[in-house]
Amino acid sequence: MEFETLCLHADNNKKDEWGTLTMPVCQSATFVHKGVGVQSDYSYSRLSNPTRAHLENTVARLEGGAAAVAFSSGMAAITTVMKLFKQKAHIIASEDLYGGSLRLFRNVNTVEGMSFDFVDTCDIACVKSLINENTKAIYCETPSNPLMQVSDVAQLASLAHKNGLLLIVDNTFLTPYFQRPLDLGADIVIHSGTKYLGGHNDTLAGFAVAKTPELAEKIVYYAKTIGACLAPWDSFLIERGIKTLPLRMDRINANAKIIAEWLRGRKEVKKVYYIGFEDHAGYKVTKKQASGFGGMISFEVESKALAENVLKNIKVFQYAESLGGVESLITYPMLQTHADVPVDERERRGINDRFLRISVGIENIKDLIEDLEQAFKA
Numbered sequence: 001m002e003f004e005t006l007c008l009h010a011d012n013n014k015k016d017e018w019g020t021l022t023m024p025v026c027q028s029a030t031f032v033h034k035g036v037g038v039q040s041d042y043s044y045s046r047l048s049n050p051t052r053a054h055l056e057n058t059v060a061r062l063e064g065g066a067a068a069v070a071f072s073s074g075m076a077a078i079t080t081v082m083k084l085f086k087q088k089a090h091i092i093a094s095e096d097l098y099g100g101s102l103r104l105f106r107n108v109n110t111v112e113g114m115s116f117d118f119v120d121t122c123d124i125a126c127v128k129s130l131i132n133e134n135t136k137a138i139y140c141e142t143p144s145n146p147l148m149q150v151s152d153v154a155q156l157a158s159l160a161h162k163n164g165l166l167l168i169v170d171n172t173f174l175t176p177y178f179q180r181p182l183d184l185g186a187d188i189v190i191h192s193g194t195k196y197l198g199g200h201n202d203t204l205a206g207f208a209v210a211k212t213p214e215l216a217e218k219i220v221y222y223a224k225t226i227g228a229c230l231a232p233w234d235s236f237l238i239e240r241g242i243k244t245l246p247l248r249m250d251r252i253n254a255n256a257k258i259i260a261e262w263l264r265g266r267k268e269v270k271k272v273y274y275i276g277f278e279d280h281a282g283y284k285v286t287k288k289q290a291s292g293f294g295g296m297i298s299f300e301v302e303s304k305a306l307a308e309n310v311l312k313n314i315k316v317f318q319y320a321e322s323l324g325g326v327e328s329l330i331t332y333p334m335l336q337t338h339a340d341v342p343v344d345e346r347e348r349r350g351i352n353d354r355f356l357r358i359s360v361g362i363e364n365i366k367d368l369i370e371d372l373e374q375a376f377k378a
């Protein structure tokens, strides 16, 4: 089946007695045993639930993995996956990561005895030079958040596997519609399902998708033990979102391209970070490993006053955190997603008081451009 069809029919094996077309919300915490010692698929919803299992089967097929596990948020997925690693484990991670992931690695996992090196994972030689006998994994986000750096997944995978490491890729920004890291050699894919997969800015969710059944089994073990599982109703909402993922991504991709070019044409805009520009450092790698550019654009304006004005004046764009939904959002990473990153590091990387990030939605492009024009002028 092709991707668009899989979004609707990946798991048509519902086996329910009513013949429901849509997987119902199976709102039950527990399940009646069929008999003493009789094995059944479901016993308790922390372990597994029919609505969640249906969604997990869909996501596993979309990413091409052996299995997917659905969590109550992206951070719950990442936290649980980190349980694969023990004390003294060393991980090499992208320095440009989602702020919550950085906080987890630095302030929780490090305290628990793991160690991290944060580097530009676009630089394979640098990643290679940091591998030591305790290194267990490479963790990357590509494109990265918010600087849109592109790492070569196939190259990282081959480096990881030569050294017996796992490659973990956060694929939230491009989704499997545009990029399938497991096909490129990654071992685990992470998602904040809150973003494009759900797509409607209304539900938190997360996923870990494992390439092999062995790895999946370990993640399932930690997931059911830790208990940060996705609720049945939320599973239903994410599944519903996925049905229109390809349509939304196509519109978002087209809108983003026009907005990125508009931004680049403004004299008040000093720099635009967008992976669809042919002169983007990662353009060639993107063309090789992805089939679209997604909807994320960061940019730097000439002054803090202008950045604040844009946030104050926009009317169609909403000034809000998060990304990946049908509504276009704009955020101020310095104050929101990256507020916990040390100031000097943030500044060095260009995440300053003039730096804004846009998540493009599916509105009519005319309204989006008009909104930006009036916000820049006002």
Ligand SMILES: *Cc1c(COP(=O)(O)O)cnc(C)c1O
Binding pocket: 073, 074, 075, 076, 098, 100, 101, 141, 145, 170, 172, 173, 191, 192, 193, 194, 195, 204, 205, 206, 323
């Ligand atoms: C939002 C986000 C996360 C965290 O997901 P939540 O669902 O908010 O917990 C992780 N990675 C990326 C790239 C994200 O954008």
